[in-house]
Amino acid sequence: MPTPLAKPDLSAWNGSKPDFAAWNGTNPCAAWPKWRPAPDVQETWDLKGRVAVVTGASSGIGAAIGAALLAEGVHVIGTSRTPGTATAPFDLLPLELSDPASVVAFGAAVAAHPAVVARGGLDILVNNAGRAVLGPVGPPSSITNYPAWMAGVWEGLQTNYLGAVRVTNTLWPLLQARAKVEDAGGVKAKAATLKKKVEVDKHYARVVFTASPMAWSSSAATPDLWGYAASQRALLIYANMLRAAVTSTPISSPPSAASKVKLSVLAPMATATRLVEGARPIFLDPTAAATDPAFASFLANIRVATAAGLDPVFVASAYVQVLKEDKPVRIRKKNRRERERERAEQSSPPQHISHTSITHRLRMRPSGRPAGRCPPTSRWCRAAPPIGARPRSPPSRRC
DSSP states (O other), X not given: OOOOOOOOOOXXXXXXXXXXXXXXSOOGGGOOOSSSSOTTOOOOBOOTTOEEEETTTTSHHHHHHHHHHHHTTOEEEEEESSGGGOOOSSEEEEOOTTOHHHHHHHHHHHHTOHHXXXXXXXXXXXXXXXXXXXXXXXXGGGOSOHHHHXXXXXXXHIIIIIHHHHHHHHHHHHHHHHHTSBOGGGBOTTOTTSSSOOOOOSBOOEEEEEOOGGGGOOOTTOGGGHHXXXXXXXXXXXXXXXXXXXXXXXXXXXXXXXXXXXXXEEOOOSBSSSTTSTTOSEESSTTXXXXXXXXXXXXXXXXXXXXXXXXXXXXXXXXXXXXXXXXOOOOOOOOHHHHHHHHXXXXXXXXXXXXXXXXXXXXXXXXXXXXXXXXXTOGGGSOOOOTTSOOOOOOSSOO
C-alpha cells in the first residue's frame, strides 16, 4: 500500500485569502494553486441576485462551487446524473453529458426555470461536470478487448469534452440575453472598499470551464491517464478558441457583433473528491484492476493522492473570485529574478535617483541635446560640436 501523502494545513485559511505559507512543500499533488485564489484581487462585481448553472453539482468541486455561490446570494441550478439520490441546498436537474438528448431536455428545463424566466436569461454557467478516464494507451497489440476500450475512449470524450460543448451551445442564447442588458446595479466599482475606481463593462455574463492540469501533460509517467488528459486538452482548446471568437469583431461585422459573454478556464490541482472512487471513473479495461498489478498499483496511488488533495471549499473560492472580477486574467507566477528584486526592495531603504541616471534616460534630439530638461552641470546640456571638429574634453564636474 503506498504511503499517504501529507495534506496541506487549511486551518490557517480565513476563507478570503489563502495562507500560502501554510503548505510545507512536501506534496506536489496537493500543492497550493499557483495563481488562484490570488491575494489582493479587486472584486468589481456583486453576484447577489444572479442566476447560475453549475454542472456536476451533486458532489465534489461542483457542490462546493454551488454552495459558495449560494452564500453570495446567487440562485443556483445544479445538475446530477442521478438527482433523485443526491441532496443539495439548491435545485438539481438531471443531466447526462454523454447523451445529446439529455442535454437538449436539460436546456429546455433551464429555459423554463422560474428563476431564469424572472431574470430574463442566465448570468453564469460553470461547466464543471466530468469523469476520470483510466486505462492503458497501448500498444494496440496489448489491448485485449478493443470494442470496450474504444467505447470507453468515446464515452470520455462525450462526457468531458463534447458534453461541455453541447451545454455551452444550448445555454448560449440565455447567456447572450443577459449579456445584452446593462447591469450597472451589480457593479461595485464605486464602493468604498475598493482601492481605486475602475471603468468596468456594465454587461455581465460568464462561462467558466473546469479543466485539469493534465491538459498540459504529455508525460510518459502517467500513461494510464492519457484518455483523461486528451479529453481535458480538447476542452481547453475549445474554451480558448471560443473565447477568442466571441471577443473579437470581424472587420465586416458591425461594432455590436462582439459578444459580451466572458469565458475563463480554471484547472484545479488534485482535490479531495470521489473522482476516482468506486465505479465513478470510465475504465478502458474493466478487468485491469483485478488482473494487472501495475494498473492496480497506479489506481491505489492516484486514489491516495486525490484523498490528500485540496479542500473543495478552498478550490471553490477561486471560482467565486474569478466571477467577481471585471476582466479575469491569468495571474502569472513571478520568476526567480522578480522575486529576488522584490525581496531586495523590501529589505533595502529607497534609493534616490542620481542626476546621471536621469540624464541618461532622456531621449536625445538630433542636435545632441536631450529632449527634456537636465541638470545644469550635465555634459549633455552643452552644445554639440560641429562635425569634424576636435571633441572637447569632458567637464571637470559630472553629475
